[in-house]
Amino acid sequence: MRTLRENQRSVAIPFNPMSSQSAIAIKHGLRARNALWASFLLMGAVSMGWVPRIPEIKDAIGLSNSQFGFLLLGATLGSITGAQLGGRVTHHFGSRRVVSYAIVLMPLGLATMAVANSALVLFLGLFLMGFGYSSMDIAYNFQATVVEKILERRWMSTFHAMWSVGAFLTTVLGGAIARHVSPRTNLLIIALICLIAFIPAACFLLSPERDDHSIDESHEGKIPLFGKKVMPLWWIGIGLLGALIAEGAASDWGAILLRDEMGFDKGVNATAFASFSLAMITSRFLGDRTLDRLGPAKTVRLSGYIGGFGWGAALLIAVPLSQSHPAIALVVINLGFICAGYGIGPMFPAFIVAASKTPGVSPAVAMARVGVIGLAGFFIGPTLIGLLSDVFTLQIAMLYPVVALLFAGFLSRTIHVK
Numbered sequence: 001m002r003t004l005r006e007n008q009r010s011v012a013i014p015f016n017p018m019s020s021q022s023a024i025a026i027k028h029g030l031r032a033r034n035a036l037w038a039s040f041l042l043m044g045a046v047s048m049g050w051v052p053r054i055p056e057i058k059d060a061i062g063l064s065n066s067q068f069g070f071l072l073l074g075a076t077l078g079s080i081t082g083a084q085l086g087g088r089v090t091h092h093f094g095s096r097r098v099v100s101y102a103i104v105l106m107p108l109g110l111a112t113m114a115v116a117n118s119a120l121v122l123f124l125g126l127f128l129m130g131f132g133y134s135s136m137d138i139a140y141n142f143q144a145t146v147v148e149k150i151l152e153r154r155w156m157s158t159f160h161a162m163w164s165v166g167a168f169l170t171t172v173l174g175g176a177i178a179r180h181v182s183p184r185t186n187l188l189i190i191a192l193i194c195l196i197a198f199i200p201a202a203c204f205l206l207s208p209e210r211d212d213h214s215i216d217e218s219h220e221g222k223i224p225l226f227g228k229k230v231m232p233l234w235w236i237g238i239g240l241l242g243a244l245i246a247e248g249a250a251s252d253w254g255a256i257l258l259r260d261e262m263g264f265d266k267g268v269n270a271t272a273f274a275s276f277s278l279a280m281i282t283s284r285f286l287g288d289r290t291l292d293r294l295g296p297a298k299t300v301r302l303s304g305y306i307g308g309f310g311w312g313a314a315l316l317i318a319v320p321l322s323q324s325h326p327a328i329a330l331v332v333i334n335l336g337f338i339c340a341g342y343g344i345g346p347m348f349p350a351f352i353v354a355a356s357k358t359p360g361v362s363p364a365v366a367m368a369r370v371g372v373i374g375l376a377g378f379f380i381g382p383t384l385i386g387l388l389s390d391v392f393t394l395q396i397a398m399l400y401p402v403v404a405l406l407f408a409g410f411l412s413r414t415i416h417v418k
Contacts, residue, residue, distance in 0.1 A: 031204045037159065046191065047106070052173075065387075072252065089135075090139055106132035161281055167277045168278055240370055245381030257269075276338070279345065308340075311336045
């Protein structure tokens with residue numbers, strides 16, 4: 001018996017280097033997942049920090065709806081430039097390199113908007129915000145696809161849910177303190193806190209050696225503008241464009257709609273985007289399960305139709321009703337924004353997943369191409385609403401993003417990945 005035990009102790013357990021490497025990869029993947037949760041939350045807080053104060057900022061500078069809409073082109077130009085650069089830098093040097101400058105530019109853009117005393121300064125702030133936002137968006141979404149690959153589980157929609165949590169918290173905060181704190185102080189505090197918080201979160205993201213940014217030589221780092229190979233990206237990008245036109249409209253014009261068309265004061269007029277954000281949070285936390293069950297194409301189709309029809313009906317009913325029954329109208333319009341938020345929520349993650357799986361194209365470059373098309377809609381949409389509202393009314397102009405959302409649902413037929 002003693003000899004048997006000694007022999008058992010002397011048997012060496014073979015070392016498996018692949019198992020050890022897998023354990024290390026999972027450890028880094030879990031750390032990056034947690035960092036992405038925090039990073040997406042902060043990104044949502046910074047990008048939407050000014051939303052509840054938009055009416056005050058617009059009035060302080062003395063802008064009409066069309067002038068304000070034109071200034072939003074600053075964010076469009078920034079987002080297009082940032083997405084293109086972010087995709088290239090991510091492919092060649094890794095996503096953390098992009099994060100290193102984007103986490104400074106976004107808060108800097110918000111701070112510039114906070115101190116804006118002229119249209120030019122506000123335009124500059126919007127450009128910096130758009131540039132930093134789109135660069136960061138490309139980098140974080142690329143990290144998210146790699147984390148999903150390492151951990152062998154969907155997390156994309158949950159990451160975007162954290163973005164919505166940040167947007168919701170900063171919107172509620174801005175609405176709650178609107179009567180007591182100036183927009184300048186509000187936005188500067190958000191910018192400073194988020195700038196400080198971004199730094200430790202970035203340290204736990206996947207390093208360039210682990211983020212697979214250029215590991216597959218069959219993936220092209222530079223793709224043509226048009227051609228058979230890239231047409232799937234164009235359709236995905238246009239679908240994303242429709243969804244983000246609707247999202248940008250809800251964020252930038254929701255409070256103005258409630259104030260100018262329905263007569264609700266500051267604080268109360270922030271409820272539209274708060275309702276929108278809360279619904280988006282819910283749908284995105286459920287989104288990974290939805291994507292697993294339905295796939296990207298069916299998810300986009302149902303989301304676009306539910307969000308578009310519900311939001312459109314609320315706009316047509318609530319605005320006229322606000323003159324005679326303001327309380328009921330407030331409930332109805334918020335239900336419409338809830339439908340929009342719940343519908344739009346899983347659409348961005350679904351489109352990003354579809355883009356990242358485009359055959360023969362680097363995921364970073366594919367997401368950058370789709371991002372250039374789609375993120376531009378996040379800012380171009382609100383610009384066109386400003387122009388349309390001066391020609392017609394804001395209520396009529398808001399039907400444009402409703403149609404865009406329905407069109408995004410229709411384009412689900414161009415998604416052919418599982």
